[in-house]
Amino acid sequence: MAMDDILLEVEEKMAAAVDYLKKEFRVIRTGRASAGLVEHVKVDYYGTPTDLRQLASISVPEATLLLIKPFDPGSVKDIEKAIFASDIGITPSVDGKIIRLVVPALSTERRRQIAAQLKKMAEAQRVVVRSARRDGNKEVERLQKASELTEDEERKGKEQIQELTDQYERKITEVLEAKTNEIHQQ
Numbered sequence: 001m002a003m004d005d006i007l008l009e010v011e012e013k014m015a016a017a018v019d020y021l022k023k024e025f026r027v028i029r030t031g032r033a034s035a036g037l038v039e040h041v042k043v044d045y046y047g048t049p050t051d052l053r054q055l056a057s058i059s060v061p062e063a064t065l066l067l068i069k070p071f072d073p074g075s076v077k078d079i080e081k082a083i084f085a086s087d088i089g090i091t092p093s094v095d096g097k098i099i100r101l102v103v104p105a106l107s108t109e110r111r112r113q114i115a116a117q118l119k120k121m122a123e124a125q126r127v128v129v130r131s132a133r134r135d136g137n138k139e140v141e142r143l144q145k146a147s148e149l150t151e152d153e154e155r156k157g158k159e160q161i162q163e164l165t166d167q168y169e170r171k172i173t174e175v176l177e178a179k180t181n182e183i184h185q186q
């Protein structure tokens with residue numbers, strides 16, 4: 001395995017950690033309505049767990065209101081039940097064939113709790129990034145011991161891996177700060 005392959009593999013793992021964090025942050029409630037809050041809620045649709053976004057159109061007509069219009073009007077009760085069962089903390093209001101979700105404003109205490117939760121999630125992804133660094137460094141050391149790399153190439157490879165680690169940890173911090181600011185500004 002060449003040095004470029006190791007760096008590519010390490011960078012892919014680190015990028016996946018940042019992407020995962022962004023995806024996880026989308027479902028965190030910030031006091032503003034967002035389709036990301038409910039689009040991955042699993043609805044038991046004819047015995048099959050299905051994402052809500054596949055069963056209904058989700059719109060945001062106001063900053064604090066989500067409208068869910070099921071494609072199949074018969075699935076309204078299943079969607080309502082799935083939203084109750086999810087942990088988003090919003091009670092759905094069924095109005096015929098439409099489900100309304102009013103997103104309440106967050107209290108100061110709840111904002112602090114969410115910020116702490118975000119920090120834990122970000123730290124978990126930093127651990128993933130550091131784990132990718134460790135795996136990359138081990139592979140570089142293995143290649144050097146197998147005489148496929150010189151000591152200088154090993155040192156340079158580890159430096160490049162550390163640069164990637166720093167870069168992706170900064171990205172995680174930026175994503176965390178953006179989401180934390182979004183929560184505190186509501």
